[in-house]
Amino acid sequence: MPIWSPEQYLTFAEWRTRPSRDLAQRVEVAQPQRIVDLGCGPGNSLEVCAECWPQASLLGLDSSAAMIKTAQTAYPHREWRVADISDWVQQSDGERFDIIFSSAALQWLDNHEALFPRLLDHLTPGGALAVQMPAYEAVPNRVMRELAQSNQWRRWFPEGRAKEWRSHELEFYYEALAPHASRLDLWATDYLQIMPDLGAIVEWYRGTGLRPYLEAITEESDRKRFLAEYAERLQPFYPESAVGGVLFPFRRLFIIAYLG
Numbered sequence: 001m002p003i004w005s006p007e008q009y010l011t012f013a014e015w016r017t018r019p020s021r022d023l024a025q026r027v028e029v030a031q032p033q034r035i036v037d038l039g040c041g042p043g044n045s046l047e048v049c050a051e052c053w054p055q056a057s058l059l060g061l062d063s064s065a066a067m068i069k070t071a072q073t074a075y076p077h078r079e080w081r082v083a084d085i086s087d088w089v090q091q092s093d094g095e096r097f098d099i100i101f102s103s104a105a106l107q108w109l110d111n112h113e114a115l116f117p118r119l120l121d122h123l124t125p126g127g128a129l130a131v132q133m134p135a136y137e138a139v140p141n142r143v144m145r146e147l148a149q150s151n152q153w154r155r156w157f158p159e160g161r162a163k164e165w166r167s168h169e170l171e172f173y174y175e176a177l178a179p180h181a182s183r184l185d186l187w188a189t190d191y192l193q194i195m196p197d198l199g200a201i202v203e204w205y206r207g208t209g210l211r212p213y214l215e216a217i218t219e220e221s222d223r224k225r226f227l228a229e230y231a232e233r234l235q236p237f238y239p240e241s242a243v244g245g246v247l248f249p250f251r252r253l254f255i256i257a258y259l260g
C-alpha cells in the first residue's frame with residue numbers, strides 16, 4: 001500500500017475530480033439518505049456527492065490518515081473515518097448505504113471478482129454501487145512495469161515488480177456483478193488531458209501509480225535516476241503539440257450496479 005501525499009495528489013485536482021462528477025450525475029437513486037465514499041482521499045470526491053445529493057448524510061472512508069486529515073481540515077462538518085476498505089467490506093452487521101461511491105480507489109484492492117459482489121451486500125434495496133477506476137493498460141503503467149523488470153533496476157525490484165494497482169476490462173465487471181445486480185451501467189471515457197509539458201505527466205504518476213515504485217527505492221540518488229529514466233522512456237509517446245502543451249489521453253472505467 002503506497003503512502004499518499006494529499007498535496008501532490010491535489011496538484012491536478014480538477015482532472016482528478018471530474019470523473020467523480022461524471023459518475024455521480026449518472027447515478028439514478030431518488031433521494032438517497034446515506035452515502036459512503038470509499039477511498040475518499042482528500043475529500044474531493046465526497047464533496048461532489050455533497051453537491052449532487054445535498055440532503056444526504058455522507059461518510060468519507062480512507063486508509064490514509066494523511067488524506068483523512070486533509071479532508072477533515074477542508075470539510076470539518078462532514079463525517080470522516082480512517083479504515084481499510086477490505087476490513088470494512090467484511091463487516092456483515094454494518095450499516096447499509098443508499099449509494100456506495102468510490103472514485104479512483106478500488107484498483108488498489110485485490111480480488112475484484114469477490115470484492116465487487118460483496119460491496120453490494122452493504123446497499124439498501126434500491127441502492128447503487130458507483131465506481132470509477134483508471135484503465136490498467138496505459139503506456140505510463142507499462143513503462144514503469146518494464147523498468148522494474150529490467151536488470152538495471154533488479155536491485156530494488158528483486159521480484160521484477162512493485163506492488164501495484166489493477167483494474168480489469170468492463171466485461172469482467174459485467175460477469176462479476178450481473179448475477180447479483182438488478183441493473184448495470186458500464187462505460188469508459190477517454191479524457192484528453194492537456195498538460196503543460198512531459199514533466200507534468202511524470203508528476204501526475206508521482207502522485208499515484210509511481211508511488212509503490214518510488215517507495216521501493218530507498219536511495220534518493222537512485223530514485224532520481226529512476227524518475228529521469230521513466231521520463232526519457234515516456235518522451236516519444238507524449239510529444240509537444242505544434243500549438244503548445246502535451247496531450248495526455250487517460251482512460252477511465254465507470255461501473256454502476258443497482259440493487260433491486
Ligand SMILES: C[S@@+](CC[C@H](N)C(=O)[O-])C[C@H]1O[C@@H](n2cnc3c(N)ncnc32)[C@H](O)[C@@H]1O
Binds near residue numbers: 044102
Ligand atoms: C487516487 S486517490 C482517490 C481520491 C478521491 N476518491 C478522488 O476521486 O480523487 C485513492 C485513495 O484511495 C485510498 N485507498 C487505497 N487503498 C485503500 C484501501 N484498501 N482502503 C481504504 N482506502 C484506500 C488511498 O489512501 C487514496 O486516498
